[in-house]
């Protein structure tokens with residue numbers, strides 16, 4: 001019984017993660033193409049989280065209402081993952 005519960009909890013946590021990632025992807029698609037296209041993100045090869053955070057903060061400095069501080073964290077964490085960037089840039 002313990003095993004079953006554990007599996008369910010892990011499964012739900014994974015679902016929550018997936019849902020979160022999808023939201024962030026939508027957020028980037030929605031907010032980050034106003035001044036330039038996605039190529040700007042797709043051209044970057046770095047997966048350095050600190051670099052991405054500074055970069056996203058710079059975008060917000062250009063347009064302060066672009067993202068909340070929580071969204072800045074989520075977006076920079078998202079973009080610092082190569083697999084996420086690939087997924088984003090596939091279209």
Ligand code: HEC
Pocket residue numbers: 028031032033034035036040041044055056058059062063066067075079
């Ligand atoms: C208000 C206009 C504006 C918006 C909105 C905007 N950007 Fe930018 N972005 C720029 C400008 C201008 C540059 C080139 C100058 C620079 O790098 O600061 C740029 C450059 C970039 C670069 C290249 C940085 C480098 O050093 O190679 C990336 C990556 C990027 N933007 C990502 C994003 C993301 C992600 C978002 C959404 C959170 C976003 N941008 C939203 C204006 C914008």
